[in-house]
Amino acid sequence: MNELQHISEKDHGPVLVTLNPPFEPKTDLVAGRYKYEHPVLDSAAISAQKKMKTIQHVRGISFAGAWLKYGFHEDGFTSGLHAAVGIVQGDSNLAGTIRPPFEISPADREPEVPHVATLFDLLEGTGLRVCLAYSLSFCLSVVRWAFCTFLGLDLSHVDRP
Template sequence: MLFRSVRLGHRVESIAPLAASQKAGSDDLHHGLEIGGHDQQTHAPFQLHADAVVLACHSNQAAQILNGTQHPALPMLHAIDFQPNTAYLHLDASLMPRRRAAWASWNYLNQSTQEASSAVSVTYWMNRLQPLAFSEDVFVSLNPHRPPDPKKTLEEVRYEHPIFSEAAVKAQADLQGVQGSQGVWFAGAWTGFGFHEDGFRAGKQAADSLGSRVCAAPESLAKAA
């Protein structure tokens, strides 16, 4: 079995069944799907032919790709909402606890100081979270009540995170019944609790279902599954 991934910068925009005439002559293709999209830099179109596709993107992005098809997963994909979150990579220690002795790897910003918002607000102390090759303190703040000092800001990134409402949790369960339908599989942290482990588990589950034995799950993940 041959696994291929789309190239970095290639944006998938559609998945459609291959016409019988396009399948003719290819002994390798059984299901026959055409994956189409564009290179985001050059805008050049690309096409790939495959038997099965794993959409390892967010559910709303998968819904966009399958838009216009009759795929049975669409109601489940639409049932999961996402909320925008802004992260800053910065050097501004004023978003950390005042007393350095109180600094931890994750530092929650006091809810009472924030405007009415349900978004989690936290500053990560990167030097403590992972070994860095320098001693200067570097932070990542997620949804801070005020942005860090622009002169001390290295990067601002907008992310989207799934909202695990009752409807979303039901959709996650229902999704299992349509995995692989029309040759399309779904993976990503949104299929679980939104953590790295969930992304790993979902990707491995899709690969296993396709007949691959890529690697054994670490014992802790296998137990949690």
């Protein structure tokens, strides 16, 4: 997780997560086994995610998992940290005993719009795309004519629309 979350190993040590442990845990320590699949983020799931804050840390129950965001491993890690910190902060006997060595902040951010995307939006919105297409088509026709005329190329076998 150090590399994925930009957590300094020098400052915080190795932060590791495993999906498949190299050996089976002791059976007497296993509380249950569950099969999970990748979440399907449909409209119902997104609606449920928005309602999670109403039941998180209620009646001593905390939820964690990648399904609370976009389904990435980093989302599971972050939600686990949020759940653990919430449990500690909610228990008066534990309050203040555990503090993460770094701020837990969501990875959400406004996506940066590349300049090319802005140009495409401009071309589409103003109708310049059609003008540009006709202009380029004309230029290519002139280039084709020049190659055929001056270089003696026979392009009759090339399909023309």
